[in-house]
Amino acid sequence: MTKFYWNLDQTGKRCMLSGNEAAARGALESGVQVITSYPGSPSVQILECLAAVGEEHGLYAEWSINEKVALEIAAAGSFSGLRALSVMKADGLNVAMDFLTTLHLSGIGAGLVIVVSDDPGAHSSIKEEDSRYLVPPAHVPLLEPSSPEDTKDILIWAFELSEKAGLPVIVRLTTRICHARATVTLGRIRAGKHSPRFPVETGFITAGRFHPDAHKKLDLAREQFASSPFNRYTGPEKPELIIFASGVSYVYGLEAMERLDVGERVGILKVGTVWPLPEELILRNLKRSERVLFFEEIEPFLEDQTKILAAQNWDEVGPITFLGKRSSDVPWVIKPRGMGEMDPDITTQALANALNVTFKPGEGQLREKTNCLPELDLPLRFPTLCSGCPHRASYWAIKTALELDGRDGVALGDIGCYALGVLPTGYGTIRTVHSMGSGLGLASGLGKLRGMGLQQPVIAVIGDSTFYHAGIPPLINAKNTNSQCLCIILDNDTTAMTGHQPHPGSGMTAMGETTPPVPLAELINGLGVPLTVGDPYQVKETIETILDLLQKGAPQVLLLQRECALKAGREKPAGRVYVDQERCLGDACGCSRFCGRVFSCPANIWDEEAGKAMIDDVLCVGCGVCASLCPQGAIVVESEREKNDPGF
């Protein structure tokens, strides 16, 4: 499988690796022994890669219950003398912060590297968080690679830096690194063979009195930065303008210089060691030119840090014009899901403007021809819940129950496939999506406002993996405060959004070993919260159950169990479902094409010729939910595949 290219034991081999695979390779070439993560896009594949070869290389890899625990497991490895890696998306770093902000005080053992993936453009996130701002309070160095190849190399250097400075080191990746692929030359795999031992004599003690030591460690890191191979200046000795760039923006900056052919006039500094700012290097390069242009993704972090340093050394560097996001010389370009992502047109335009060169992105004969064409209304393509997705059935039941209840009830959600519940595919059922588990926390709060006059029934939906990650404390809170809310767990037996990773209920570890599962029902029963279990595919029963539970005066849990349709579809053949066009009344029915237009499962399509509903047998997974909802009973489920077996 191509997936294992990154694991080839062929030093010098050139192959295509994604940024994620390159990070895994870098860790392997560093002799990493402990790897932990909680699944989060865009960096999911790093742990998947390393877990898949864990046995071969004698590594320990786990999907931890959340990012804070993941970092603690990795730190346990580091404390015991093993190099350790923890991987998380920006949202996860927030979760891990409480622990991370103690490590500069306690110190570490062997190298501890944290890969944090930011998502400029929010391609697979609900926000564009720039995790670089979390680094100063944590007192840990941060590095930014600019390509997959650079990622592999920077991982190796990060482990060395971590050990020299005695601090964890963060490597910040972004989506255009993680989800890019490029030619990478493999180095030698170095299997870590250290035997773990926790140094009982010294321990790892956190205390405020060690704060000065932490600052000394940061100075040590800064010293290493001065000679780092990941900082590089290219250009004339005294350019008309110098670009400071970090991450993938460096490559976009190089391309801008090439497109405008201004290599004689402009220099570019690649800043790979971003925090603590490599002061000597930055000052040296500030003296090259009176104009500095910044290219970086999401917020102007490097820009601001540089300005602080320049202000501190104003007499040495003299007057400088800073061109960046603060001055609008690098514009915030608003894209479909965010405004933090850079691209080669933004950099070229900004550089052209700064040099007074004419440039218009995308201009050409084709653009002129396109402009002459009649305006064609192009339907957008929003992500949809898959055909047969149990969440669709759950959302239909929740939406219908809240309407029938008639008290202006509200459903709140959070992060996972079911976040699509805010979109038309989930009928706009959920009205909040913030962070892992936050729907339940908010519901616990709203439920207490009842005593102050709130009339609306309150539902929180939460996925199974999210419930383990961050749902247990707010549920205990609701129980403890006797908050009147209904928690509906959408249990599809996997971490679906990020590609079906196991969780504590799965009975399977990241490395493929079986383990005793922690069943949700037992967990909830153990908390003493009243529990009802249902199957979302039984829509009518689910609606009735929800209506009933909304009348209760204490917190309730409804556990809706049905395996993810994508996962089930891969493992089991679909039962055939079809429309009996004799019975379907078409537009004469008055149902407004319920199955396709209203319930809107992608497999429920319209037969234009017959003027009747039909089912796309390529997409249909045979769940039969539409059959139970068709007002004419025109949809036939031929083989009633394990109707009462939710697939667990």
Add this chain to the structure above:
Amino acid sequence: MTLDFDPLNIIISGVGGQGNILASDLVSRAFCEEGYFVSVGETYGATQRGGSVVSHIRLSKKHVYGPLIPLGESHVIVGFEPLEVYRILRDYGHDMVRIIMNDRPFYPLDVLQKKNEYPDIKKLVSLIRDLATDLKIIKATELAKKAGHAQAQNVVMVGAFAGSDWIPLEKNRFLEALEETFSGTNLEINKKAFESGFQAAL
């Protein structure tokens, strides 16, 4: 062989679930083995099913380029879905853009929910033809079904790309990449799919 452009920029576009990423993986590995500097940028985000998916592939003899193609700079578009081709073409098409397209529509949810209409397919294809230097239409879904599985339309399209004579790479490079990726029955189906696409594009 030489490239018409350096970097040569190729976009593969489709809809979540159509196998965009496997196709870009095959193409990029084939060129990497030939000694090119290759970079690929995948845009798929949270798309499980039904969202737009775009792969940018950049080939060069000079160095590795960034993962995103600038606007108006795509020299070849390999499109699995006509609406997505038109969307990409308007923004990214180079003056000399050449296109290989599966013309089978994949309806967005908006269309199924009757909030929007899918453009008239004949009109859409003629607009694409007017804008492109060359357009090859491949009945990839039907060819894939004949090869053994509708899902193999992506490999039919890679075959058509290989057979297009627009790119400086031997057929065998693609077959090697296929053989590394699949085994057993899947390999047979995909080799058939590749060959049918290759022939259709000649």
